[in-house]
Amino acid sequence: MSLADGAASPLHLTRSPRLDNALRLGWDAFSRTLAASGGEDAARWIAARTGDPELVDIAEPLLAAAIDPDPDPEESAEALFALAELAEETDDDLLADTFWEGALDRAQTAGDGDLIAEATRRLAALAERLGDPLAAAEFFIGFLNWRRQPAHSSDPDDVEDAFDAIVRLATIDGAHQAAAEYGYRQVQFTRLLDAEDERAVEGNWEAYARPYEPWA
Known part of the structure; x- marks a missing residue:
């Protein structure tokens, strides 16, 4: 289960409706839209969504690693892990859930048992919190x-x-x-x-x- 599956979440509106809409469709759709948007625009979108302009400089290099067209799976998983934690710190459950979904996917590709276990715990904790x-x-x-x-x-x-x-x-x-x-x-x-x-x-x-x- 993810918040994209229909669970209620706060509505955040930004100037990037494509990213707003893709986020509600889950990691696969969101990752494609992130890649099409590019790291800089995606970082600005995250900053606008969370209301924290300082996140642009933090998120941009992480997004670059996450959406690299030929990514190192472990580096990509770690970048998504960091992005998910940033989203959690801003209490954006939908964004955090989607980044954790991506981190789990990339960690499985990398075969990193530690990252898989941690992403699993975070996703499960959110699902339990949602009842x-x-x-x-x-x-x-x-x-x-x-x-x-x-x-x-x-x-x-x-x-x-x-x-x-x-x-x-x-x-x-x-x-x-x-x-x-x-x-x-x-x-x-x-x-x-x-x-x-x-x-x-x-x-x-x-x-x-x-x-x-x-x-x-």
Whole structure:
């Protein structure tokens, strides 16, 4: 879930209606419009949207890295991470959500487990704040499914934290069977971690490849 999916957010009007409209369509549309606008104009748009003229000089180099036509995925992810944090500092949930969506996308391309985990946490926190525990859990489930792919690695603590969050969110949502299932899966993972099994760090720790699914 993202705010672009229809959740209410404060209305910000600027002199760049193309960017205003694209922002409401999610990261894919927004990233294309950012690239077409160029770093300087996009930075001015962010400054106007947030009401902070000083953001122009801060945002422009970050946007240049984020919208580079041939980006280094890790540098691009880190730039989007910084832009998302700037948006959070100005309490612009829609802009922050969209930049976090982009940071997650680029971090997955880069295969950076740490950045993927952090972007996942930020997106999930926003979804939970909007009162949607299922949507929040879906971000963590997506992270676990990414980690279970061949050659994908991450800090095992991030896996444990994701399981903790899913169990908590399922309980909040009244999905007690799902909470029990994910709790059992976590116990299995923790056993591998305690045994120093390499699957706790890289690849699929389950005996099957079927992805985890959210509750209905």
